[in-house]
Amino acid sequence: MQLDSLYPYVERVIDVVQSKTQKYLFLAFCLLPTFIMFCIFTVYPMIGGLYYSFFKWSGTSSVMEFIGFDNYTRMLSDSVILRAIINDYLFVFIKVFGIMILALFFAVALTQLRIKEAPFYRIVFFFPNIMSVVVIGILWQFIYDPNIGLVNGLLRAIGLEEWARPWLGDMTWALPSVSIPAIWAGIGLFMLLLMGGITNISKSLYEAAEIDGASEWQQFWKITVPLIWPQIKTSIIYIVITSLNGSFVLVQVMTAGGPGVATEVMGSYLYQKAFEDFQFGYGAAIGVLILVLSLVSVIILQVLLKKEKVEY
């Protein structure tokens, strides 16, 4: 039974027990604190950021000069901005594909293959989610270390010495190398989300398909994927938003945007401008750019991923 269908009954019960005023007071009691918090911690900083983006301000004094759209026009001629946007979307692209393919694979494997140790793997895969991103960054920095790192060590051990390289210091490989810990850390959460969707699919559908002669692969594409599409869509949008806003932490810890600007993302460039170069107004303008790009990306994804709801 759909949850929506319960609402009229619940409302009727509330009407019987409580008066209208009481109902509104109760709703206000539930909603108002969250709304106030939302205004203070989300709306106010957002408006603040937008406001400061119109100023020339060091961020360390009371001296501010209104400069209109100068910070925005400056972005147009800033070559690092373009590079940071490209890097951000490359990061998002690698992360979405990496996480979705692996999370889906593990989710299907753990639910469909009836593995005895499934609960154990569920915990193991989820483990990175409870680790701080900073810890993950430092850990992977050691893994990638050119001399004592695990990756180069393994490559040398299996005779692929020529593949060994300073991964985080290589102009070509630095960005993919930073993306891999992000994928590693992200699989668990989305795997659980997708597993939830898969376990809700009725077993009879698979049995029927099997009787009709559908292969496992066909079952995956014709039954599993369409029925967990809402979860897949939510996961992709969530990964895109969190990557555009949060890739900064991993980049800052692992490469600080380097080598050169090879891993510079909008967040790390914002940090550099606002807090290292004392150009807070310009940093705020970059923040507004991140907000706008995130919104546009989500809207486009909503359209692209729109599919008719499937029910069998």
Added chain:
Amino acid sequence: MTKSLNKSWLFLLVTLLLLVLAACSNTTTTEESEPEKTTETGNTEEGTSEESASGGISGDLEIQYFVGGYGDAWWKEVIADFKAAYPDVNVIEHAGPNINTEMNTRWISNDPPDVVYIDGAGSSETQMIADGQLLDISDWAKGLTLEDGTPLLDSFISPAEELDGGKIYSLPLVFDTWGIWYDSAWFDAQGWEIPTDFDTWLASMKQIKEEAGIAPFNTTGQYAQYFQRGVLNPAFAAAGGEQLLNDLADGVVEAWEREEVLAVMKKVEAIVDAGLVDSGFAAYNHTQSQMNLLLHQNAYIPVGFWLPNEMKNDTPADFVYGFVPTPMNDPGKSMALIPDIRTIAIAKEADNPEAAKAFLEFIFTEEYAQKFAESTGAIMNMKNVDLSANNRVPDFLKGINDMINEPGQIEIHNRNTPEGDREKEIAVEITNEIKIQIVEILLGQIDAEEFVNRMTNKAKELRGM
């Protein structure tokens, strides 16, 4: 019943709202919201009275100082002594590794501490001067003398900087500088010579590469300013003097087009082409690259005086820090040192400027210069301080102190603060660009000509040419 229920809902709602508002309120007084590391020393009974027996100096004196590689032992001692000399002054310390960030809101709201030691991330003297946050102490500073009668301004190794037509906003407290570090015990054992110019340095690196089988040179690619300040700046200064050094950093197009610049970059190219740079440098942050030096995976690294203090917990027992001014000079020419000065200043909005001045005057003595060298591993910016007899001062510091006080071996070139908003912005952009290009040339992706070309184009772009 309904009414009383209504009232309880309302009461709960109002209480919750009040709690939220109280939690987010910023009307608490400064005294109540002082950061954790704020400590007070001395008598608080005097309150904020400005009249007292110790030369009329009294009241609260707030001092903000960053605690980084130099530690805080020197500050604690100096402040305790100051308190003893000025018993009516109540010193309030704001200190710690994040103190610049913690005190930021005080500066933004025009309620700064009285004295500020400008060092560490989140602080910039250039920015503070541009924002008008520092007191013009020119007249007062010109009248200060040491115990022997020498004017204080004449006793600095690196002079107090004069801006805006001769105005002094800060006193240069710490003389730090960048140079090349090595393990002198290891060098002695292997019989490797200490370089004195570029040719001997290149030869030394080639010899080490061959004998030890390592890439002898390393730096941090994540913070490419280490190479800029530790190698390029001394090289530019040695080749073209203080003027060239400053013109390049300020993005003067003609300076970037000079042949000395290309010659310096050719030297860098020679180091890269000989395979002397650690192939992993671009991935390293500063501590990783420094760790490699301690592990003898490299032999030379450009860092400032704070290196031994910063790495003291990881330094092997048999490792002896050796320091040489960056040998990028041509044979027969002096090596160049670019001071990296940390200053101390009084806030323009200081509540107690008289006590602040008394404190600044109090700390510039030979006694405190000796103690500074003992506890920080760096030099206080004062000439003619004889460290040779002080057993607690590390040898490398005695050596460099001797060099500074005996002109001829090295030449000191100062990097001056650019004046004016636009000039300051250009200097920041040039630094950002040079950091990007340093990584490129050290990775061997571009040659010296391309480096110079890119920097010249950037300078032209910034100057609208």
